[in-house]
Amino acid sequence: MNAIPSELLQLEAYSVSGLLTLERLYRLGQDVVARDVQGDFVECGVYNGGSAAAMACAFRSSNRRLWLYDSFQGMSATQAVDGELASRYVGELVGDEARVRKALAVASFPESRCVIRKGWFVDTLQLPLPEKVAQLHVDADWYDNVTLILETFYDRVSDGGVIILDDFGHWEGCREAFYDFVRGRGLKPLLERSGHTQAFWIKGRGHNRDFSGKKTIP
Numbered sequence: 001m002n003a004i005p006s007e008l009l010q011l012e013a014y015s016v017s018g019l020l021t022l023e024r025l026y027r028l029g030q031d032v033v034a035r036d037v038q039g040d041f042v043e044c045g046v047y048n049g050g051s052a053a054a055m056a057c058a059f060r061s062s063n064r065r066l067w068l069y070d071s072f073q074g075m076s077a078t079q080a081v082d083g084e085l086a087s088r089y090v091g092e093l094v095g096d097e098a099r100v101r102k103a104l105a106v107a108s109f110p111e112s113r114c115v116i117r118k119g120w121f122v123d124t125l126q127l128p129l130p131e132k133v134a135q136l137h138v139d140a141d142w143y144d145n146v147t148l149i150l151e152t153f154y155d156r157v158s159d160g161g162v163i164i165l166d167d168f169g170h171w172e173g174c175r176e177a178f179y180d181f182v183r184g185r186g187l188k189p190l191l192e193r194s195g196h197t198q199a200f201w202i203k204g205r206g207h208n209r210d211f212s213g214k215k216t217i218p
């Protein structure tokens with residue numbers, strides 16, 4: 001496995017996540033690029049841009065775009081399914097668009113290829129969307145947010161694209177939103193865990209097979 005770019009070490013300061021999470025986002029991005037999965041990269045829940053910039057390191061030399069969605073006013077309201085602890089975070093995690101731009105500069109990602117949609121998801125997800133998505137990073141914690149994001153983008157994710165849930169292990173609202181979404185759509189994805197909270201899956205039924213090191217002919 002190749003070394004991680006040194007920029008990821010600097011990007012930790014722009015993220016609520018640790019280096020392992022950022023590395024996973026970067027490596028998943030590298031993987032979709034290597035497999036030539038078509039589409040742009042999307043993050044919902046940006047904060048100060050650390051995770052977005054980590055993803056950007058994976059495709060900065062292509063002409064794909066990065067779409068970023070955040071209120072920059074912190075966490076939205078919770079409901080009972082999110083749990084009592086979650087309600088204490090409403091209004092917390094207020095990111096700063098200027099910090100996001102600095103993080104993208106650390107990643108040497110051109111601003112001209114970044115679309116920042118500032119505002120609440122219920123409003124900004126009504127605006128024109130990327131046609132195709134190669135990587136979708138869902139980092140907005142609550143049941144309502146995760147449901148809306150998956151409903152909005154799932155059909156735009158290319159076959160072989162990756163969908164990452166930052167909060168699967170940590171927040172029960174995120175987890176329940178995932179289960180309700182896949183049940184509602186009749187999907188049975190192979191959900192991969194990475195660390196305690198991050199989870200991801202590759203869209204499409206046959207994409208989880210790994211023939212490396214096997215003699216079987218695919």
Ligand SMILES: C[S@@+](CC[C@H](N)C(=O)[O-])C[C@H]1O[C@@H](n2cnc3c(N)ncnc32)[C@H](O)[C@@H]1O
Nearest residue numbers: 015016045046047051070071074075076120121
């Ligand atoms: C956990 S933070 C994102 C962390 C970021 N990905 C990182 O690596 O540091 C969640 C973000 O989601 C945003 N957010 C939460 N609910 C939202 C909503 N309903 N609409 C828009 N943004 C929202 C918050 O402003 C916050 O910046």
